[in-house]
Amino acid sequence: xKEVEQDPGPLSVPEGAIxxxxxxYSNSAFQYFMWYRQYSRKGPELLMxxxxxxxxxxxxxxxxxxxxxxxxxxxxxxxxxxxSATYLCAMTRDDKIIFGKGTRLHIxx
Amino acid sequence: DTGVxxxxxxxxxxxxxxxxxxxxxxxxxxxxxxxxxxxxxGPEFLTYFQNExxxxxxxxxxxxxxxxxxxxxxxxxxxxxxxxxxxxMYLCASSTDRGYNQPQHFGDGTRLSIL
Numbered sequence: 001x002k003e004v005e006q007d008p009g010p011l012s013v014p015e016g017a018i019x020x021x022x023x024x025y026s027n028s029a030f031q032y033f034m035w036y037r038q039y040s041r042k043g044p045e046l047l048m049x050x051x052x053x054x055x056x057x058x059x060x061x062x063x064x065x066x067x068x069x070x071x072x073x074x075x076x077x078x079x080x081x082x083x084s085a086t087y088l089c090a091m092t093r094d095d096k097i098i099f100g101k102g103t104r105l106h107i108x109x
Numbered sequence: 110d111t112g113v114x115x116x117x118x119x120x121x122x123x124x125x126x127x128x129x130x131x132x133x134x135x136x137x138x139x140x141x142x143x144x145x146x147x148x149x150x151g152p153e154f155l156t157y158f159q160n161e162x163x164x165x166x167x168x169x170x171x172x173x174x175x176x177x178x179x180x181x182x183x184x185x186x187x188x189x190x191x192x193x194x195x196x197x198m199y200l201c202a203s204s205t206d207r208g209y210n211q212p213q214h215f216g217d218g219t220r221l222s223i224l
Contacts, residue, residue, distance in 0.1 A: 008149065032210045043113070043200055043215035044152065088151050092210040095140070096165070097202075099151025 003027050006089050006100030014108050019076040023089035023100045026070065030091035030098070033065050035074045038086045038102065047087075048074065079107045111135070113216035115201050121222045122191055129187045130219040134203030141184050142213060143176055144200040145169065152200050152215075158184060159206060188221075196223045 006023045013019055021035075032051050036044035048063035050056045056063045064073040072091075076083055086102040114133040122128050134141045139160050144152035155174070156166045160181035170176075173192075178184040188195055198220050202213040 004151075006151075032212075034212065036215075041217075041220070043115075043217040046212055046214060049212045090151070095157065095209055096142075096154045097144075097152070097213060099153070101149065101151050 001026055003098050004089065004091060004100045007103055008101050010104040010106055012106040012108055013079060015079060015081060017079050017107075019074075019079050019083070019105060019107075021074045021076075021087050021089070021103050021105070023072050024070055025072070025091055027091075027093065027098075028067075028070070029093050032092040033063070033072050034090040034092075034097070035061075035063055036088040036090055036099075038088060040085075044088055044090075081107045081109050083107050113201055113203050113214055115199075115216035115219050117219060118217065119220045119222070121224065123224050124191055124193060126191055127187065127189045128191060128221065129185055130199055130201075130221075132184045132186070132201030132216060134183070134201070135214060137205065138203035138214075139181070139206040140204045140211070140213075141178055142202040142204075143184070143186055144202065144215075146198040146200055146218070147196075155186075191221075191223050193223050196221055 035048040038044045053067045060077045062075040088102040089100040142157040143155040146152040158178040173189045176186045198218040200218045202215045204211040204213045
């Protein structure tokens with residue numbers, strides 16, 4: 001079993017819809033939880049960074065962490081075509097990031 | 110605030126050749142990380158530096174790979190005797206050292222293609 005599991009998609013949703021992206025993990029030692037966005041042929045861009053269980057909101061993005069279930073989510077409200085990208089969940093352990101495979105998201109105009 | 114800079118953006122080489130990549134981190138960041146990303150996968154950790162000291166190396170980093178950060182600023186990653194399996198995107202990231210697990214900021218990577 002991989003330490004971090006993420007459905008690779010692709011996920012296609014119409015413009016304006018709410019997007020829900022999820023990851024599960026197996027290692028209780030993970031300390032910080034992040035979401036990165038990666039456009040084609042670009043490096044990952046940090047979107048959300050959180051430590052505790054609960055919700056963290058930043059504009060149209062909400063990150064949710066449930067440590068008891070080892071489950072994290074990213075919600076995107078009012079999705080735009082420019083949100084089309086690969087979204088990587090990530091977790092830190094001993095100063096290293098462990099990434100999920102990434103979910104390819106397509107927002108249909 | 111300039112971000113993490115990586116050069117070259119794309120490197121094409123023949124199998125068996127040596128290649129070297131360069132990473133310039135964000136200026137106030139003391140920690141520098143190298144990752145490798147293959148198609149359809151998330152980045153995988155290779156190694157990291159605290160200033161000029163290389164603190165950890167992944168099992169993915171075979172003897173053909175070597176990384177340096179001689180003055181605690183830029184870093185180089187060299188691959189000797191390249192193999193087909195080395196084809197990947199090589200990503201560099203940097204962070205501050207004010208505590209553990211600081212957020213890491215990535216460059217746009219060097220894409221290596223082995224002919």
